[in-house]
Structures are given as structure tokens and as C-alpha cells.
Amino acid sequence: MAKILIPTPLRQFAGKVDSVEISGGTVGELLASLTTQHPELKRHLFTDEGKLRSFVNVYVNDEDIRYLNKTATPVAASDTVSIVPSIAGGSPAVAEASAAAAPAATLNKDEILRYSRHLILPEVGMEGQLKLKQAKVALIGAGGLGAPLGLYLAAAGVGRIGIVDFDVVDFTNLQRQVIHGTKDVGKKKLDSAAESMLDINPYLQVDKFETALSSENALEILKDYDMVIDGTDNFPTRYLVNDACVLLGIPNVYGSIFRFEGQATVFAYEGGPCYRCLYPEPPPPGLVPSCAEGGVLGILPGTVGLIQATEAVKLILGIGEPLVGRLLLFDALGMRFRELKLRRNPECPICGDHPTITKLIDYQEFCGVPKHQPEAVATSGDIDPVEVKALIDNKTPFTLLDVREPHEYQICNIPAAKLIPLGDLPKRLNELNPDDLIVAHCKSGVRSAKAIDLLRQSGFTKLRNMKGGILAWSDKVDASVPKY
Amino acid sequence: MIRIEREAWERMVAHAEQCFPKEGCGVMVGTAGAVSRAVALPNVYDGPQEDFFVMDPKDLNRVDEEARRDGLEVLGIYHSHPDCDAYFSKRDLEHSCPWFSYVVLSIKSGRLDHANSYRPDFDQTVANKEELVYG
Numbered sequence: 001m002a003k004i005l006i007p008t009p010l011r012q013f014a015g016k017v018d019s020v021e022i023s024g025g026t027v028g029e030l031l032a033s034l035t036t037q038h039p040e041l042k043r044h045l046f047t048d049e050g051k052l053r054s055f056v057n058v059y060v061n062d063e064d065i066r067y068l069n070k071t072a073t074p075v076a077a078s079d080t081v082s083i084v085p086s087i088a089g090g091s092p093a094v095a096e097a098s099a100a101a102a103p104a105a106t107l108n109k110d111e112i113l114r115y116s117r118h119l120i121l122p123e124v125g126m127e128g129q130l131k132l133k134q135a136k137v138a139l140i141g142a143g144g145l146g147a148p149l150g151l152y153l154a155a156a157g158v159g160r161i162g163i164v165d166f167d168v169v170d171f172t173n174l175q176r177q178v179i180h181g182t183k184d185v186g187k188k189k190l191d192s193a194a195e196s197m198l199d200i201n202p203y204l205q206v207d208k209f210e211t212a213l214s215s216e217n218a219l220e221i222l223k224d225y226d227m228v229i230d231g232t233d234n235f236p237t238r239y240l241v242n243d244a245c246v247l248l249g250i251p252n253v254y255g256s257i258f259r260f261e262g263q264a265t266v267f268a269y270e271g272g273p274c275y276r277c278l279y280p281e282p283p284p285p286g287l288v289p290s291c292a293e294g295g296v297l298g299i300l301p302g303t304v305g306l307i308q309a310t311e312a313v314k315l316i317l318g319i320g321e322p323l324v325g326r327l328l329l330f331d332a333l334g335m336r337f338r339e340l341k342l343r344r345n346p347e348c349p350i351c352g353d354h355p356t357i358t359k360l361i362d363y364q365e366f367c368g369v370p371k372h373q374p375e376a377v378a379t380s381g382d383i384d385p386v387e388v389k390a391l392i393d394n395k396t397p398f399t400l401l402d403v404r405e406p407h408e409y410q411i412c413n414i415p416a417a418k419l420i421p422l423g424d425l426p427k428r429l430n431e432l433n434p435d436d437l438i439v440a441h442c443k444s445g446v447r448s449a450k451a452i453d454l455l456r457q458s459g460f461t462k463l464r465n466m467k468g469g470i471l472a473w474s475d476k477v478d479a480s481v482p483k484y
Numbered sequence: 485m486i487r488i489e490r491e492a493w494e495r496m497v498a499h500a501e502q503c504f505p506k507e508g509c510g511v512m513v514g515t516a517g518a519v520s521r522a523v524a525l526p527n528v529y530d531g532p533q534e535d536f537f538v539m540d541p542k543d544l545n546r547v548d549e550e551a552r553r554d555g556l557e558v559l560g561i562y563h564s565h566p567d568c569d570a571y572f573s574k575r576d577l578e579h580s581c582p583w584f585s586y587v588v589l590s591i592k593s594g595r596l597d598h599a600n601s602y603r604p605d606f607d608q609t610v611a612n613k614e615e616l617v618y619g
Contacts, residue, residue: 007548008557009583018552043606044583054608055581057541064541084545085583088529089576090507090536091565249578318609 004034004081013040027058028071030081045083051271057084105133105159111203115157128317133159133203135316138225140164140213140241142193144291144301145231145255145308147179152309154197154204158316161197162207162225165189172484176298213237215360218244227315229253229308233290235282236363242267242275243360246351251315255308258288260297262304262330265323265342266311268351272324277345282367293446300332381452383464385473388439392416398437403451404470408443412470412481422447425454434460441466441473443484485517485615486560486585486601492522493618497589497596499524500564504594506533509563511544512587513551519559523547536575537563560585560601567592572602572611580604585614 001021006014014020015038022037024030031052035042045056052058058065059082065073075081107115107129118124118132135158139146142165153161167189169180177189184192194206209221213232218240222228227250230241238254245252245268252267254275267274307328314320327340350357391398402409402417409419420428422442432438438460440448445468452465466473474481488496492512499522500508509527512519525547529538539561548558561584565573570590572580580586582604590597601616 005549007583008551009559011557053606055579059541059545062542082545084541084548085581086541086579087509087544087561087581087584088536088538088579089509089563089573089586090579091534091568091573091575318607 001077002030002075002079002081004030005083007083007085010041010044010083013044014038023077025074026069026071027060027065027073027075027081030075031058031071047271054270055086057086058082059084105130107133111157114201114203118157123319124317128319129157131316131318132157132313136160136162136225137312137316138162138164138222138228139231140228140237141231141233142177142179142189143167143173143231143233144176144257144296145229145305146189146193147177148302148305149229149231149309149312150179150193150197151200152306153312154201156309156313157201157203158313159203160205160207162209162221163190163193164209164211164213164221165193166210166212172292176296176301178302213240215240215362218360219248222250223248225250227251227253227312229312230255231305231308233257235288236367236369238275239282239366240360240363243350243357246274247359253308253312253315255304257296257300257304258291259294260300260332262300262307262332263327264304264307264311264330265327266315269315269322269324271344273342273344274348274351276350277348278327278342280345280348285368293443297332300330303330303332381464382467383439384467385476388441388466388473389477391439396437398439399432400466401432401438401440401448401451402442402470403440403447404442408484411484412474414441414470414473414478414481417441422451422454425451426458429455429458432460435462437462437464439464439466442469444469444471485617486512486519486587487517488512488519488522488587488616488618489514490619492519495522495524496562496587500562500589500591501594501596503527503564503566504591505566507535507537507564507566509537509539509561511539511547511558512560512562512585513547513556514559515556517559521551521556522562523550534566535568558584560587562587562589564589564591570598570600572600572604572613576602577604577608577611580608580611582606586611587616 001023003019003021005019020034022030022033024033045053047053060073060075060079115129118129119126137158139149139161142163169184169187169189169192171185173180179196180192190208190210194208197204197206211217222244228241228245230252232238242252251269254267255264311323315322325342327342329338346353400417402419403422405421440451442448448465452463455463471483474483499510507527510522510524513521525539525543527533527537528540529536551558565588570588586602587599589599601614602611603614604611
């Protein structure tokens with residue numbers, strides 16, 4: 001029978017005794033028997049999920065079990081187990097101090113009316129609505145996911161929303177980015193989004209950051225916020241947002257979309273996994289197409305963005321079960337939700353027990369993105385659309401090869417072009433004559449560069465890549481060709 | 485509500501003032517919501533102590549054992565905020581334990597300015613202010 005010493009503040013929950021003799025092979029077993037004997041102790045020691053609370057340290061004799069085998073640490077009959085709270089704290093950073101010095105938030109009559117349907121929910125109420133008003137949320141991206149997020153978080157009464165975006169609204173955005181309207185095309189997304197949000201809720205403070213989030217500015221921008229919502233569509237920024245959140249100790253409400261499928265979860269929440277626990281390594285560059293390349297159902301970011309918004313509001317209110325340790329998968333075509341369990345990886349280089357990443361790194365390099373991508377594509381094998389037009393007009397014999405998908409070809413095409421989608425190219429090489437000059441094109445020049453590589457490896461030598469793809473063709477040669 | 489007897493209160497304040505401009509911390513021991521003894525503990529934080537404190541769990545365990553021996557219990561934790569108001573900061577909350585009252589002493593230019601007491605919740609998300617009576 002090992003002895004467990006009960007700390008004095010908990011004696012009242014343990015029948016007023018100082019210590020309890022209990023048998024059990026490990027610390028976990030001892031604590032389980034202890035809380036069975038004294039059920040009131042349970043919530044003092046364990047979370048609802050059955051994990052030891054973060055402020056509870058357990059010692060076997062003089063040794064902290066965190067440095068032994070955690071709750072699996074074996075206990076002998078002669079051992080004494082102590083439960084010791086972990087105590088620390090500190091005066092705040094300057095920003096927090098000034099926020100605290102400000103008068104406590106209240107709701108005026110108009111706000112009470114506005115939030116009436118929240119206020120009558122006991123789970124929200126006045127207390128919750130004030131939490132929302134005092135909340136500070138950073139939104140990375142005012143695009144597909146950012147649109148529903150911005151609109152609904154503004155409407156729900158989140159007091160301060162910071163948006164990081166440097167893009168301009170274009171026509172291809174309007175199919176899904178409902179925070180922007182046709183009149184906004186050409187405007188900065190930041191301005192257009194802020195205008196829509198303030199129209200819904202003038203009590204909102206919008207902080208605008210017209211920049212690309214980078215290792216140099218991320219911590220400085222994000223440090224003033226309670227949480228970050230990731231609405232980005234590229235791997236370097238996802239890793240950057242994740243690492244910044246882990247380093248700042250704030251949750252990262254994650255969502256991603258592709259074609260008809262989406263994912264959402266909350267990373268970097270205390271005790272939960274981070275993005276690196278799920279994906280320790282980025283995929284090879286180019287393997288996962290972006291929405292611009294692969295397309296996306298316009299409604300999908302609405303569904304996924306609103307799952308993120310729901311999680312953000314739950315975290316602010318402290319209600320419900322957060323989407324932590326669970327990756328929610330949404331399949332719009334099957335109209336099904338599935339859940340995968342995620343665990344924090346104790347070996348994780350940033351949120352694990354012995355982190356090796358302690359500051360932000362170069363995420364472009366980490367994700368294998370060439371530093372100057374446009375130049376990388378612009379090899380000596382490039383040809384300008386204007387020159388291609390000249391080849392056609394001069395009746396120069398050559399093959400114009402369109403490597404896009406058939407459904408893209410239907411949207412627009414260059415009549416002289418032969419369509420062989422990139423994926424079919426390896427088995428259709430026999431349709432091309434190695435003696436001909438072959439000019440490849442796609443939508444913007446990336447896939448055709450891959451096609452050129454493939455052809456070169458297959459022994460073709462007279463190869464050129466049409467720079468900028470059919471989009472550039474539309475700009476420079478034939479404006480009647482629609483852009484998509 | 486937490487009541488702190490004069491001798492204990494004076495000891496806490498003196499310790500907090502003495503630690504200025506660093507954060508001082510200690511434990512409040514007593515019974516039935518009345519603190520009769522303040523035990524100053526070293527701040528073992530190995531970074532800048534001007535705005536953070538950490539207690540050594542072994543020190544805390546020792547104070548708990550002494551309290552147990554004397555038929556008392558550990559009622560709370562005190563710490564100072566040098567040149568800063570006595571509210572429960574986000575960092576306080578994130579490292580708090582709901583078993584205790586937390587007395588925060590605002591020490592400005594080396595002298596006690598004001599103090600407040602808080603009770604944090606289990607999830608370390610909210611700390612309610614409680615009545616603090618001393619002297």
C-alpha cells in the first residue's frame with residue numbers, strides 16, 4: 001500500500017484526512033482508486049477528458065512524474081506520492097495592462113437589442129456577450145474562408161477583429177467570397193471586408209494589416225490577439241500560423257478546402273495537437289493543387305468557414321466541447337461529416353515535450369518553395385504568347401499543346417491547340433512528333449512547365465513553354481478569350 | 485472572502501516591497517478563511533523576474549507539510565505586480581490553481597499601492613474577484 005499525501009486545501013474533499021493508503025501499481029492506478037474513494041477530488045485533479053489538470057504536479061517521493069513515466073510511473077508499497085499544485089504568474093505585458101485599465105465593457109441599449117437572441121441563451125447571456133465584445137480575434141486572409149468568418153464574427157459581436165490580407169478583389173473571387181460584392185472588384189480585400197463587417201456591426205473594431213504574414217511580422221501582429229483563425233490556402237503560411245500560435249500560446253482555428261471537401265480543427269489549444277503533430281512535413285511542392293488550380297465549390301468555404309467561426313465563438317465563450325484533438329472532415333458530395341482523432345505528438349518539434357523549434361523559421365524554404373518562383377518558370381524555353389501568335393500567323397509548322405483538363409478547354413481555348421491533359425501525357429506521347437517544335441500551354445504556365453520537363457525527359461528536344469498560359473494569351477493576344 | 489490577520493498582512497507587504505522591482509511571491513496559511521501566517525518563498529523563475537514568478541513545488545510542499553503539522557491549511561498564494569495594477573492577469577490565470585485564493589499586491593515605486601484577491605476557475609479561464617479584508 002503506497003501513501004498519497006493530500007494537500008491541505010483538498011482535505012475537505014477527502015474526508016478531512018491528511019493521507020490515504022492505497023494499493024495500485026502505477027501513479028495512474030493510485031489516483032484512479034483515490035478519486036473512486038473520494039469522488040469530489042476528481043474534478044480537482046482531472047479534466048472532464050480524464051487528463052491530469054495542468055496545475056497538478058505529482059511526485060513519487062522526491063521525483064516529479066513528468067520526468068519519470070508520467071501516470072504510468074510505477075509505485076512501490078514503500079513510496080509516498082504527493083500532489084503539489086504548480087504555481088506561477090506574472091504581471092502583464094503593456095498591451096494587456098492598458099486593456100485592463102480601460103473601463104469594464106458594458107452593453108448599451110442598442111447593443112442589448114442587437115444581441116437579444118444571444119442574451120436569452122443561458123449559455124451566452126450578458127456574461128458571454130461581454131466576453132465576445134472583449135475578444136480579439138486575428139483572421140488570416142479575407143478570401144473564401146475569411147468571408148463567412150468575417151461576416152458572422154462581426155454579427156455575433158466579437159469586439160475586435162484583425163485581418164491580414166494584401167490581395168485585391170477580382171471577379172473570380174465572387175463565386176464564394178460573399179463578403180465582397182461586384183462593386184468591390186479592384187478594391188483591396190481588406191477595405192471591402194471591413195466595410196461589409198462594419199455595415200453589419202458598427203460596434204466592431206477592425207484592425208487592418210495590409211501585408212503578407214511572414215516570419216518577420218507574424219509574432220508582432222498576432223501577439224495582441226486571443227486566437228488566430230487560419231483562412232489561408234498555402235502550406236508555408238499554414239506552418240507559419242501554426243508555429244506562431246504555439247509560440248504565443250494561443251489557439252489556431254484551422255480550416256481548409258479543396259474542390260468538394262473540407263477540413264477543420266482547433267490546433268495549439270492547451271494540451272491538444274498542433275498542425276505539425278498532424279503533418280510533420282509539408283507535401284512536396286506542386287503535389288497538392290491550390291483552389292486556383294483545382295477549383296472549389298463556391299459554397300464549400302461557407303460551410304467550413306462557419307465551422308471555424310462556431311469553434312472560435314465557443315472558445316471565447318468557454319462553452320461546449322471544442323474541436324480539439326479531432327479533425328473534422330466534410331464531404332459535400334456525399335454530404336457526410338467524419339472525424340479523425342488527433343493526438344499531440346510528444347516528439348513534435350514545436351509543441352512537444354522537448355521542442356527544437358523555438359522561433360519562427362523560413363517557411364518558404366521549409367515547404368520547398370523556390371525563392372523566386374516566376375524566374376524558376378521563366379527558363380530559356382519560354383515563349384511569349386505574342387510570339388506564339390506570330391508562329392500561327394506565319395504558318396510556321398509547330399504543335400501547340402494544351403495540357404489543361406477537358407472542362408477547362410470547354411471554358412476557353414486557342415483553336416490551333418491540341419488538347420492532351422497533363423495526366424494523360426505520358427501514355428499519349430506517340431501522338432506528338434519529336435521533330436516538331438512543341439509549344440505547351442496551360443492556364444497560367446505551371447502545369448505546362450511540368451509537361452515540358454516530362455517531354456524533355458522522354459527525349460523531346462524542341463520545346464517551349466508559353467509564358468503566363470492562356471490567361472496571358474487573353475491579356476496580350478485575344479481579349480475575347482475569357483479568363484477564369 | 486479572505487481575511488488576513490495583521491501580522492501576516494504586514495509580512496506579505498514587507499516582502500513584496502522588498503522584492504521590488506522584481507515580483508515577490510509567497511503562501512498564505514490559516515484556517516477557516518482567515519490567514520494567520522504568511523510564508524515568503526523564493527521566486528525561482530529563471531527569466532526576468534520583473535514580470536513573472538514561479539514557485540518551487542518542493543517549497544510549496546514543505547509549507548503544506550508544516551501547515552498540516554500545525555493543524556492549518558494553505559489558503560492562498562500571494563504575489564506582487566511591480567509598477568502595475570493588482571488585477572489577475574492573463575498570465576496569472578494561465579498558471580493558476582482553483583484550490584487557492586490569489587492575493588495580488590500592486591507595488592508602485594517600491595510601496596504598496598493597493599491589493600485584490602481572486603478565485604480562479606478550474607479551466608484557468610476566469611478568476612472572480614473576492615472580498616479581501618486585512619489588518
